Amino acid sequence: MKPVIPADEQRPRRADARRNYDRLVAVAKTAFSEQGADAPLDDIAKRAGVGQGTLYRHFPHRDALLAAVIGESIDALHARAEELLRADDPDWALLEWLRAAVAHAGTYQGLAASMMSSMYDEGSALRSSCDQMHAAGAQLMERAQRQGSARPEFDAADLFQLIAAVAWVTERSADGGQAAERLLPAITKGLLADG
Amino acid sequence: MKPVIPADEQRPRRADARRNYDRLVAVAKTAFSEQGADAPLDDIAKRAGVGQGTLYRHFPHRDALLAAVIGESIDALHARAEELLRADDPDWALLEWLRAAVAHAGTYQGLAASMMSSMYDEGSALRSSCDQMHAAGAQLMERAQRQGSARPEFDAADLFQLIAAVAWVTERSADGGQAAERLLPAITKGLLADG
DNA sequence: ACCTGAACACCGTTCAAGT
DNA sequence: ACCTGAACACCGTTCAAGT
Numbered sequence: 001m002k003p004v005i006p007a008d009e010q011r012p013r014r015a016d017a018r019r020n021y022d023r024l025v026a027v028a029k030t031a032f033s034e035q036g037a038d039a040p041l042d043d044i045a046k047r048a049g050v051g052q053g054t055l056y057r058h059f060p061h062r063d064a065l066l067a068a069v070i071g072e073s074i075d076a077l078h079a080r081a082e083e084l085l086r087a088d089d090p091d092w093a094l095l096e097w098l099r100a101a102v103a104h105a106g107t108y109q110g111l112a113a114s115m116m117s118s119m120y121d122e123g124s125a126l127r128s129s130c131d132q133m134h135a136a137g138a139q140l141m142e143r144a145q146r147q148g149s150a151r152p153e154f155d156a157a158d159l160f161q162l163i164a165a166v167a168w169v170t171e172r173s174a175d176g177g178q179a180a181e182r183l184l185p186a187i188t189k190g191l192l193a194d195g
Numbered sequence: 196m197k198p199v200i201p202a203d204e205q206r207p208r209r210a211d212a213r214r215n216y217d218r219l220v221a222v223a224k225t226a227f228s229e230q231g232a233d234a235p236l237d238d239i240a241k242r243a244g245v246g247q248g249t250l251y252r253h254f255p256h257r258d259a260l261l262a263a264v265i266g267e268s269i270d271a272l273h274a275r276a277e278e279l280l281r282a283d284d285p286d287w288a289l290l291e292w293l294r295a296a297v298a299h300a301g302t303y304q305g306l307a308a309s310m311m312s313s314m315y316d317e318g319s320a321l322r323s324s325c326d327q328m329h330a331a332g333a334q335l336m337e338r339a340q341r342q343g344s345a346r347p348e349f350d351a352a353d354l355f356q357l358i359a360a361v362a363w364v365t366e367r368s369a370d371g372g373q374a375a376e377r378l379l380p381a382i383t384k385g386l387l388a389d390g
Numbered sequence: 391a392c393c394t395g396a397a398c399a400c401c402g403t404t405c406a407a408g409t
Numbered sequence: 410a411c412c413t414g415a416a417c418a419c420c421g422t423t424c425a426a427g428t
Contacts, residue, residue: 017392040420051394056422116367151384158377161368165360165378172311173356182353183360189346190385212411235401246413251403 010068012058021058023048025068036109037066063118064125070107074129077104081136090148094140095188098163101133102180105167112167119160134160149193162187205263207253216253218243220263231304232261258313259320265302269324272299276331285343289335290383293358296328297375300362307362314355329355344388357382 012018027048031039041062045055059065080100084093105112118124119134138156145152166183173179207213222243226234236257240250254260275295279288300307313319314329333351340347361382365375 012392014391020393041422042420052422053395053424054393057392062421113367116364120367120369154377154381158381161364161374161378162381165364168363169311169356169360172308172315174315179356182349183356186349186353186357186385187382188385190381190383207411209410215412236403237401247403248405248414249412252411257402 010058010064017058020048020050020054024050024055024058024065028065029069032066032069032108032111037062037111037114038109041065059125061125063114066111066114067125067129070104070111070129073104073107074132077101078132078136081140085139085143090140090144090146091150091192094144094148094150094191095184097137097140098159098188099184101137101163102166102170102184104133105163106170106177106180109171112164112171116161116164116168119164130160133163137163144192150191151193154191159191205253205259212253215243215245215249219245219250219253219260223260224264227261227264227303227306232257232306232309233304236260254320256320258309261306261309262320262324265299265306265324268299268302269327272296273327273331276335280334280338285335285339285341286345286387289339289343289345289386290379292332292335293354293383294379296332296358297361297365297379299328300358301366301372301375304366307359307366311356311359311363314359325355328358332358339387345386346388349386354386 012021024044028039028044031044031047035043041055042052044065045052048055055065059068077097077100081097084097087093087096105115114126115130115133118126119130121127134156137159141150141154141156141159144150166180166187169183170177170180207216219239223234223239226239226242230238236250237247239260240247243250250260254263272292272295276292279292282288282291300310309321310325310328313321314325316322329351332354336345336349336351336354339345361375361378364378365372368374
């Protein structure tokens, strides 16, 4: 279970190009925080002080930029899963990671939607991030099914969809993340035999 | 529990205007089916043989057009709720309506997202459709909590969000509606004490 | 190898001119 | 009262010209 794509694989070698690349990622992170994952790419290029062409050279699609921006936190979520695989209670570990995953998918407005799309799109640059999340969830899920009370009829694909769904609803209800706190219990009761 | 807004309240009186109005709704229905609820309004106007200005005169926002298009099926969903309120098993009735509501919210690609947005937007023309759905769900939910096994800690707002979430995931997983069939059991087990 | 910005396509929305 | 279509704003994407 190692990161599928090292975050800086597509980081350019030439110094000026690398400078632009890094600034684009940094600026994008801010823009996504402020305006959501649909923030105009044009703005991001301008704020980073480069032409749009430069942005498109480094990141052919919005998803590529998104993938670069969330790379680190996906790795963190992955590390958290490794940690939780060694926790005593497999049910608790699964739910704990589920909460973390929902929080992650809610980092930016619109991120959950992008992840849902790219999960079913071979060509998306976000795909490997999604796969990583999927794989992390799968291990915790299987352990909770073997050693805990997780129902056998659900799988990691269901888990991924539930994560995206809860994050999506939460970002759209504008009640300050309260939706996730209400919906997660409903869902976890469904996932476990002794909710 | 009567329809909050009669569907043809904003239907114009003058014959030519009414003709345009009706054609726009009919064309929009087709366009939404084919291209999703985000189908270009320009196209719809063109296909209906009117200028964009005419479309905007009748339907100031996309939501107004959407509301007109789904009006009838919202009424049907409403009627179905009335029916199910008289069913023997309150739990079964709730779940049955839940399935119908998810199916409805999945009529067009992007409809679930529009409904989620307008539910929390006072000014949206879709708001009353959402309120209608919410109200219908509330009655079935309360009955299932009183006379069935529905857990008391969830409410109709949660129900509405779950409906939107499942419909949204389903339209985005592109596995032919299979996602709903997998996720609904997970959720209903969470809603009922004896899932 | 990389950058720039003009140019194009697309779509929502407004509005002056018309009937 | 209603209609039309040109016009504008906005944003994604491409590409010729440059370093």
